[in-house]
Amino acid sequence: xxxxxxxxxxxxxxxxxxxxxxxxxxxxxxxxxxxxxxxxxxxxxxxxxxxxxxxxxxxxxxxxxxxxxxxxxxxxxxxxxxxxxxxxxxxxxxxxxxxxxxxxxxxxxxxxxxxxxxxxxxxxxxxxxxxxxxxxxxxxxxxxxxxxxxxxxxxxxxxxxxxxxxxxxxxxxxxxxxxxxxxxxxxxxxxxxxxxxxxxxxxxxxxxxxxxxxxxxxxxxxxxxxxxxxxxxxxxxxxxxxxxxxxxxxxxxxxxxxxxxxxxxxxx
Ligand code: ARG
Numbered sequence: 001x002x003x004x005x006x007x008x009x010x011x012x013x014x015x016x017x018x019x020x021x022x023x024x025x026x027x028x029x030x031x032x033x034x035x036x037x038x039x040x041x042x043x044x045x046x047x048x049x050x051x052x053x054x055x056x057x058x059x060x061x062x063x064x065x066x067x068x069x070x071x072x073x074x075x076x077x078x079x080x081x082x083x084x085x086x087x088x089x090x091x092x093x094x095x096x097x098x099x100x101x102x103x104x105x106x107x108x109x110x111x112x113x114x115x116x117x118x119x120x121x122x123x124x125x126x127x128x129x130x131x132x133x134x135x136x137x138x139x140x141x142x143x144x145x146x147x148x149x150x151x152x153x154x155x156x157x158x159x160x161x162x163x164x165x166x167x168x169x170x171x172x173x174x175x176x177x178x179x180x181x182x183x184x185x186x187x188x189x190x191x192x193x194x195x196x197x198x199x200x201x202x203x204x205x206x207x208x209x210x211x212x213x214x215x216x217x218x219x220x221x222x223x224x225x226x227x228x229x230x231x232x233x234x235x236x237x238x239x240x241x242x243x244x245x246x247x248x249x250x251x252x253x254x255x256x257x258x259x260x261x262x263x264x265x266x267x268x
Pocket of ligand 1: 090107
């Protein structure tokens with residue numbers, strides 16, 4: 001019957017899973033041999049806005065890759081769980097945790113007090129800072145203050161958006177908001193704005209890879225405080241948060257984190 005067939009298929013799946021598990025854990029006891037792999041490894045759905053190179057982006061084969069992807073995958077390995085990355089628009093991303101559509105967010109998300117009210121964050125895994133990109137021919141921007149009478153592009157709802165709001169006013173028509181960081185930087189390329197403000201790693205990467213547009217970057221360590229990226233989980237999901245934090249600790253301790261860091265950013 002179908003039911004027997006299905007049961008048979010499930011049994012063989014368990015058998016295969018059991019083999020894999022045994023190979024990883026040579027010390028498995030006789031008791032666990034008797035009940036093969038009943039406990040499945042949990043797989044978590046991870047939301048990421050994959051338009052944020054080098055942290056999360058799509059490669060030529062449309063696979064989601066990047067620093068955050070490698071870090072969280074390594075964390076999952078150590079934490080004993082699996083992850084499945086799903087491209088997720090930045091806007092509305094935070095709400096997907098509450099709705100249960102995503103279990104983890106891995107998207108270069110800065111840990112802020114405001115965000116902590118609605119979700120829980122892992123230990124920080126990366127330090128960043130806002131950076132200004134200015135367009136070709138814009139020579140009078142030396143500090144963040146110099147953007148006072150300029151048009152500035154940001155990605156909506158990011159910490160870049162927040163700092164520029166503080167300078168220019170929340171409803172200022174000088175702020176042009178875009179749903180992704182590449183769109184904000186495209187606007188700078190084409191001269192629609194004088195500057196763009198965003199996370200340093202992403203801005204540097206973009207400016208470097210698009211030299212034909214003559215954009216440059218302006219650092220302002222006085223105006224921009226360090227920011228720390230964390231992985232986010234649904235508020236109160238302590239069990240998952242503990243697993244993620246244990247994984248972060250493990251990859252920092254055994255050199256895996258440094259290896260990934262060096263691959264993307266060179267030595268510290
Ligand atoms: N770190 C900034 C923030 O948390 C920007 C993150 C945007 N991430 C992305 N994948 N688009 O607000």
